[in-house]
Amino acid sequence: MRFDVITLFEPMFAAVTENGITSRAMQRGLWSLYTWNPREETEDNHRTVDDRPFGGGPGMVMMADPLARTVRRIRRSGNVGRVVSFAPNGTRLTDETVRRWVAEDRDMVLICGRYEGIDQRFLDNYVDETVSIGDFVLSGGELAAMVLIDAVVRQLPGAIKELSTLDESFSTGLLDAPHYTRPEVWEGQAVPEVLLSGHHANIAKWTREQALELTLRTRADLIEKAKASGKLSETDRLWLKKHGYPV
Template sequence: MRFDALTLFPDMFDVVSQAGVTGRAHKQGIWQMRTWNPRDYTTDVHRTVDDRPYGGGPGMVMLADPLNDALDQALADRGDKPEVILLSPTGRRFNQAVAQELAQGPGAVLVCGRYEGIDQRFIDARVTQELSLGDFVLSGGEIASLAIIDSVVRLLPGVLNDADSARQDSFHADNSGLLDSPHYTRPEVYRDQAVPEVLMSGHHGRIQAWRREQSLRLTALRRPELIEQARQRGELNKADERFLASLDDGGVS
């Protein structure tokens, strides 16, 4: 897998290629990262990548030509036809399902806008998909791109020490898209709070059932819409529904 980024700030991507589990996987050759600075594809002495918007208004707009030439170089270097993804508030909401979808492919070219935006003609001609992290504004697409890269790369085989770690994560399809259950580690008692007894039992069936119930409880309390979505997909069994009904009877706590 390979990610490319069209960005005015290529050094920002060192965090995923050099640090943490993604950095380790990068060193192992599990995935690749390349950056392409639109300033390197300008023709004037000032290396101009933006200009004033037609129609007036505040801010500047990124020029289409430097982005177009940078993208051409990235695609030629890759030699394949990946998704060209623009990080944009008008895009599809990025979630775990999208991360799993991207993890099955060859990677993508991520277009990181700055200023007031990008010339729409570049978007219309070259972008194949737009993604948004949520209903908030960032100074540019780099931070959103880093989040996407991290969430996708950790799903690749061999990146995490235990493959089950990703499957148990919040929002993962193997967990019915629910929130993950609470986790505990040593010491057994911390500030007068003990680890739940079931986790000390060694009984894998009981532990699995407890974790499922805790996942259901936490999701019902914090993100009830995820319960309904899982229900609509047919991913809740009779035991799940009985437990949820017991929460309704006694209140979620």
């Protein structure tokens, strides 16, 4: 999969190209990244990419033309995939969306806005989807773009062990259960005995119940989604009913 990122701060993306799972996946040829600075598509001496907003207001707005020229240049280079921008008013990025994108196997062009935003005419004519990674404001789209890249790349076949992605948070419809490792007792706290028993059925039962309890306590909305998508077993429903949750 190929990502082309339009950004004023290209060095930031070393975070995903030089570290961790995404770096190893790039070395294996599973994905590629190209960064493009819209200042290279300007014609004035100051390489201006922003201007004051019509109608007044604080801050500056990224101009449509340098961004549009950059997208057209990316298209000519071979990426004809989905164009995504980032803003608080976008669609919430979810595990379901990430998995859909991976299944579709389309290249992506990511637009990293800065300042107060991007000229709406560019968004209307060049952007396919606007994404939000949460109800908060960032200084620019670079961090959001790296979140998206990391979420997508780790799902690519061969990026990590398949079982690592099959049982993690959201993939089962629930949050992941707690994890423990050595030593067996740390600062007076022991690992739950069931995890030391070697009884796989009991461990699986404990793990599922822990996931149900954590999800119910912190993200009850996911219980409803799991129920609607058929990801709750009859055993899950009985556990939830026992703990006062209507199913």
